[in-house]
Amino acid sequence: MGSFSIFPPRASSTAGEVDALYGFLLLVGIGMTLLIFFFVFLFAIKYRRKDPEDKPKAIHGSIPLEIAWSVIPFLIMLVMFAWGTKLYFQNYTPPLKDTLDIYVTGKQWMWKVQYPGGQREINELHVPVGRAVKLTLASEDVIHSFYIPAFRLKHDVVPGSYQTYWFEPTKSGRYHIFCAEYCGTNHSRMIGWVTVMEPDRYQEWLSGGVQGESMADKGEKVFEQYGCVNCHVLDQQGRCPSLRNVFGKPVQLEDGRTVLADEAYIRESILNPNAKIVKGYHRDVMPVFQGQIAEEPLLQLIVYIKSLSAK
């Protein structure tokens, strides 16, 4: 069981920040609790009933006091709000720097992890120290939640959409992965381990496994298998837009809007092509792939399309 702690291990750049904010909240919380306890005890003892016929004078209230104990807590809460919001946005929007993208698919009751190099694991996630890692989360069935307490991060894995978050591991070691959203019988067995490794060890580990095709290579096969290649001719404007240099760039739509071509957009455009039509193209040209393609090949396809945009 080891030493008793009220904090889980801190293994990501954000863990310390979350703990600092938690510390601030604890301080305020304990302070307020003690304040109220102090006065309740003080009054309860000092003004205890000494004579059954006691008839204390009425005090009907005090406007200055009411204002004080509304405004002061509110101001303290504004600090909590601002601090918590900043940290939240920071954790849920990918950083500007280059990220290591890893793809996680949840299904009852396991986590399937795919790396860009094509390595695959179940219920294990390997990440290097000091590198920003971005997770793209997909689910094949119900809602799960990918939770790594040591990183102080989780996000629900919602079927029918991609969710992402990112972190920068700071300390090597093995830490828990939990499913935090109830998902059926073996919910509490939908657990795993994240292994944080020093960068050189990580490279060793990556090349150690059986060297297969990269995710992009697999994606290219999917691209051919589903016949995408017939219309989305690369480097050529056919019936459908060329997919080279699309990913990560803004796309002009037929209805005048501009959207960013991220994972979610590509996903939607494959499954439900009529949702967003690129300027100059027509609806109902591409078939609907909703329900036709599983989550993992879909991720491979997206990584392939990503690879078509030179870095």
Add this chain to the structure above:
Amino acid sequence: MSTTLLAVQKNYLNADYGWKSWLFTTDHKRIALLYLFSITAFFFVGGAFAVGMRLNLLSPNGLFGHDTYNKLFTMHGIIMVFFFLVPSIPATLGNFLIPIMIGARDLAFPRINLLSWYIYIGGGILALSAIVRGGVDTGWTFYAPFSSTYSNTHVILAALGVFIAGFSSILTGLNFIVTIHTMRCPGMTWFRLPLFVWGHYATAIIQVLGTPVLAITIFLLGLERLLRAGIFDPSLGGDPVLFQHLFWFYSHPAVYIMILPGMAVINELIACFSRKAIFGYSFVAFSSVAIAVLGFLVWGHHLFVAGQSMYASMVFSFISFLVAVPSAIKVFNWTATMYQGSISYDTPMLYAFGFIGLFTIGGLTGLFLATMAIDVHVTDTYFVIAHFHYVMVGGMVMAYLGGIHFWFPKITGRLYPEAWAKFAALIIFVGFNLTFFPQFILGYLGMPRRYATYADEFHTLNVMSTAGASILGIGYLIPMIYLTWAWRHGPISPQNPWHAKGLEWEQAPTPPPTFNFIEPPVVTEPAYNYAEES
């Protein structure tokens, strides 16, 4: 009026005998007792599931297996939330006291009041039959698509039970609003109302405007499950987050349905046992209404990690902080009420002390959950479990027990054994904290909720929690026993054993006759006039 005279007087209990006089009664006091008995039964059924859960968690590998555990926490949640917490204080104490407190002979719609009890029982029977037939394993939140497509337990039956029970809650709320508007006796102005009534008015607003949304959400969910076509399952083209929006549109305000009546009771207890008018009456009154209204605008804080837009989360987070202000106002005003009071330590006041302490902790930990970055870490962990048990059990159930003890003489005409009651209050307080405080730590350490088995490092704290739960369980049985005994054998209560203010103590006989008052009451003084100012 002497006590001996009162003892032979006709009251609502001895006005009529036989089962028909109970099952077809339209007397709000008798209906309140029907509710009291059925709610107590559901409390112990829900409690039995809790015992099962805590037993299972004694070992990291679980004792009962995954499916059993999943059903245990689901049934615990459904029974406790929809069949105990939501109706608890409003349907029992509220039903009994609101007409008396405002000087009315009954609620505005007595037959609808009885109907709402039958609806409640109907919903309860369906939920219980879902248990008997093998249980449900979706969690009380019924999240789609698990509940609509994947679970193969009796989801429809349980959901139907909740759906039906919802209408009972709506009708109770409707009855309260109308009664408080139109049935106040001469002189009973809005600002002479006991704060108990204000609290229930605010509760009723939520019941009336929130509950139908739960009903329709569950209806759509059931339809999706039946037809295998629908709007929440992504594989059918739907959006599961929409279910969560609609579900929490009711279920977050529902938290205030559960706690506002608790706060309402605490006002009466603090005032009576401090012999003081509530400090800042109008602030406390309007804070209830503020909680009811603002409480409708914060549901999105259940969705910070669910795929909700970050910008919407930000707005919901902000309003969640805002709703903490009226709650804080209440706690501060209660504390200030005690200042220069004449404070006695009778059992109801002990529960009030317990309420203030535990609700403070429950409320403050709510701020942690409103802070988005902290919520990301602790949501769906035992931190959340501990937080809402501090509010619901530490707050609501403490207030409920305090209220039951306070008005026990009024309801039964007899006194309960004070020494036993004090002892039980202490046991409950200790047991409660031992059960739930370790869960805050467990949560921050990262133990997810709804886990039948868990990692070894969480073992010690779980054992502590189970130990506490066994103390808490005994604590709840003691009042059950001595109150039952006192109902028949307790000493006859004087008219106003606490020397309390309010129409129910000062003008209605103890126990009240069928139409509550002998003479039509007229109010000439503000509420809580303990100092007897003119």
Add this chain to the structure above:
Amino acid sequence: MIAQPELKHHFDDAGQQLESSTLGMWIFLATEIMFFGGMFCSYTIYRSAFPEAFASTSHFMNVTAGALNTGVLICSSLTMALAVRAAQIGQKKALIWLLILTLTLGCVFLGIKGMEYHEKWVEHHVPGPSFHYEEAQYAQNAEILFFLYFAMTGVHAVHMIVGVGLLITLIIMASRNRFSAAWYTPVDMIGLYWHFVDIVWIFLFPLLYLIGHTK
């Protein structure tokens, strides 16, 4: 005070009683607004997500039947309003006939609705395993609209059926001389309910039948 046989024991006077009933009825209707509101909210979300698919479904809606039903309900609202007025001035015969007229119109509405449902059944537009949609690319999203169509109009129709039952009760009560110019609260309250159900349809009609009809 004049003897008032319909005054319940717990009220002081008939004014208080009527005020309570009216307020209670309106609170109930506020509840109903939220009840339908959950479906209107879902409708809004999916319509803004799949505007084309939703527009395409309106070609398979029977606009004539929908418009006719709107007219029928508006007529029944008029007769209901006149029935309340007749009750108010104590015209028993007019009251009974207007209630019967309202009831008939309500049944006509349900008949037309039933015919529409039958059409949908024949066309395989009922959501579920047998659902089939002509424009395949919209099939899945169109199924959501039809799901909402059946949920919303179905709940509305259930309200209509309850309303029909209530009207029958009123007619029986009226023929037994239960109402007078001094006391006709049930007519008034059920009138409110009937108008509310009419309003729901006033919104359902354009949302389900007319949206995107030009496309």
Add this chain to the structure above:
Amino acid sequence: MSHPVVAIKVYVGVFLALITLTVTTVAVSKIELGEYNFIVAMTIAVIKGSLVVWFFMHVKQASSMTKLFVAAGFFWLGIMLVFVLSDYVSRGWLPRGVWWHS
């Protein structure tokens, strides 16, 4: 005590207005107006609903308390629509500034 008796011609006038509006809304739906089709249809529906509430349901003569509850019903529906929509509308927003990554 009770609301005053309203003249039959008021009811008939409201009825004719409702029928006219129904015909209008069907007619307008056949004309291509783009997004305005929806706005026109909803505006007409709101007018029709208000007529029924105001005249047929006698809110015009009702107590201010009743008016308040009528308004509350619609207001709460508005809360639900606005806040749920706020999520869906802002989901696709790009994170504008990235000041939080400093």
